[in-house]
Each structure stands twice: as structure tokens, then as C-alpha cells.
Amino acid sequence: MNEPATLGEALSRRGISRRAFLKYSAYLASVMALPASASQAIAQGLAKARRQSVIWLSFQECTGCTESITRSSSPTLEDLIFDLISLDYHHTLMSVSGDAAEHAREAAMKENKGKYIVVVDGSVPLKDDGIYSTIAGITNLQMLKDTVKDAAAVVAVGSCAAFGGIPHARPNPTGAASITDIVKDKPVINIPGCPPIPEAMTGTLAYILSFGKLPELDHLARPKAFFGETIHDRCYRRPFYDKGLFAESFDDEGARKGYCLYKVGCKGPIAYNACATLKWNHGTSFPIQSGHGCLGCSEPHFWDQGGFYKPLAAHAGVSAPLIGAAAVAGAAAGGAAAWIARRHQQRYLAETEAIDRSVGKDKG
């Protein structure tokens, strides 16, 4: 039997109608905040597209990103992405195949030269010639360079691939680097998060397939559709922040009343991500809804930001009464949080750059 030419053909061979595309495109338009009218164009684009070859490389990581994207067991709307892409190589999922898996990667690269997408989770160790992480005897750095050479684009999923993540945390013993530190001659999209929201990963891949181009990105190469607003912008506890009503500890009256978690360390004001709208576990909840502040896991160096339970103002050397007063002032609150966020980010970026220099990141 011939390989189906288009995704439309591939689905119909499995007895799935074009309605699946209409349904998926309505879902995609919704999660990417595209106008509902865009969903027809997406459906047509998907039906005519070819199955996208994807090579997934896993480097210094914890497998949480793969868990996030493959979380569901029964075929559902969200899982349709696996009909749209051909996951030709996934290091973790195919590890038992040993040598055969490496041949599959090489074959996919040859067959889809210039067209395949490389998804990377995990950071790349550069110190001591990258010996701290190898696959089939090949260093992560070498495998990345070899695989990316003929790719159309690279998607760095998870905060480790996007920004170095936990392996990059001080003192960064392996000289861990992000993908954008190494790949300079291909388009790179960052989908950070620890782990990233599954819809942000699948939505971005489906967008590329439907429109044949990359989605709009922010200054950190993150798709604006998912990372265009802070958690704080869309947080349902925001009215409490604006009124200056805060939980002071995790078990006080304020916590029980659902007050803002800023003073117990919430990093929502500096975290650009879609948890507050898309949520987790099939839209059930997200950390703030479960009573815990946001860790800011989709931001660079979130692990080194001075403590998950300290308020942002404390890191930036701002006294609590100042932010409290700004918060009570309502409209000024967003501005105060943004100012603290900038100051806070600048200080950590400067510190982290100094560490990177000391481990010789420029080796790659």
C-alpha cells in the first residue's frame, strides 16, 4: 500500500472523517487565541499537509517534558497531534531499541533532509568536551550539531533546553547550555516550562503544519500565543492583589479565603506562561488554584531566583510596605510588579552570565 500523500488521506484510511480536522482546528484556534474564523483555514491547511517528520532528542533532562506531551492513554482531541506528526526518533521512548533507534534517526534525517523538525528536551553540557552526557557514545553536543544540520527548524521544549534549566543552576557543574546558545543558523522556538504545558508544545507543532511558518515569537523566542501574558495578568486571584489582600502564610485566614499568594513567594508577576488559562491535567487546575504560588518555571534561571517562598520584592531589595502600598493603589500595582520583575531579572541575568563565563560556555 502506498504512503498517504496528505494528512487528510492518512486519516481517511483509518476511517476518520474530515470532521476530526475541523474539531482539532477549533481547539487549536482556541488555545492559540486565534480568531475563531481562522479555524477553517487551519483545517484546510492540515488536511493538505504532509505528515511532519519529527526527531526528538533528549539530553540533560528529567523526562518530565515527554511525560507532559504523552500524558494521555486514550485517543482524544488533544492526542490528534500524534496523527499529524511522524515521531521518527525519540531517544527516551526508543531506548530499548538500541542501535536500531540510532539508524531510524539517521534514516529519517536522510529521507526528510531540510524538512524535518528537531525537538530537543534537556540542556547540553559543554564543560570537559561534553563528556557529562552521551548517547550511544556520542556527546549531546555532537548529536545536536549532526541532527540539526539538515533540519528545517528546532523546537527547544522545557526550560532546560530553552534556558539551561536545572542543570544550569548554580554552580552549573557540567557547563550546561541552552539550545539557542549553540544553534545559531536555524530557526529555534523555545517552549519553556518545567514541564511545558502540553498544548503549548502540540499547538506550536500544529501551527507550523497548518500555516507552513513559525508562529509569532517574543524576545526569548517563545510563541506569543502561549507566552504573551504573565500568570499575574490572567490570575483569578488578581482582584485580591489589587485590593492589597494577601495570604501571609499557607495556613492563615487569608490563604483560606483564597487571597493573593504574592507574599508567600508567587512569581506570577514575572512568569510569562498560559497556566492560568489553559491549566493542567486536562484543564483541571494550576498551582495557584491549588493554593501554591507560581514558581516562574518558564523564565530563565527560575531555579536560582533566591527562594520559592520569598516575595519578589525581597529579591529586588524592595520593602514589603512599598509593594503593599502599590497594590492597594490598584492601577499602580501592575506597574510596580513589572518594575520589580525587570530589576529582578536584570540582576540574575548579570549574575548568570558571570557564571557562564567561568565554565567556558563559549566552547560550543
Added chain:
Amino acid sequence: MTQQTRHTHTVPGCAEPDGPTGMMHALLREIADALERFVATGEVTAIDMRGLPLSDADRVGIEQQLGQGEVSALLTVAGQSEIWETAISGVWWVRHLGASGGVAAEEIVITRLPEILATHPDDARDGLVRLRAMLAAPSADTTSPHIATTEDAA
């Protein structure tokens, strides 16, 4: 499918604010404007409900205000979808359910018939291929048809 069996957005035990926000009347006015355009020019409008800052009370209120019309359908493709015409003719509610039955996408569509209910011409073509293959098979027993796919025909 009845109004009572439909899925709702409410997550028990979660502390999200659920009172009315005033969005309901704004949205109903937007729907009225879209319906006016549809009547005058045939322009179809789809409103993404997830993109709007609606509370649970708003959603329930809008569903109650628009009511239940004469047509409802249950779609089973990549999970289920619930589609019904509201009591306001020309205003359809389309709710796609994702994993674990949660609401993955939800639209109010102002149209004659939501496109997803109609058979796509390509699917009709595939259907014809299957039916012809079924009839051509030597053991074709039309009293208990084998559910053929285009894979059988290919």
C-alpha cells in the same frame, strides 16, 4: 442528549470565583449583532467562549438564556462533541470535549448549520469508494455489511 446530561465547567473543590461578572449581557448583545448581520448578509460568525473571561455563573446564565432548540447532535470523533441549536434559531452551541470529558473548545456559531455537522465532499468520495468495494467483494452480503475502510480498498 438532554440539557441535564451535558458537561459543565465546574470543578468541585476549586476556589475560582463563580459569580456573575456582567459579561453575560455583553455577550448576548454581541450574539444579537452577529445574528442581525447573518440575517442581512448571510455572514457566519463564530465566538470562542474560552477566550472570554466568563465565570461559571456567566456560562450557565448564557446557556439558560439561549435555551434549547429543536436540534441536538452528539459527535464521536477524537472524543465527543455536543452540538445543539439554541432556542434562538440560527444560534448554535458547539462544545468539543477532550480527554477525561473536559471541555477542550467551545464556540457559539451564528449560521444555518455548523460546518462540522455537514459531510465533507472528500468524505463522501471516500464513502463511495468503500461502498463500491463492499459491493464488488465476492462474498458481499448486504444484509450484514462489513464495515470497510479505504485501507481495504487501497
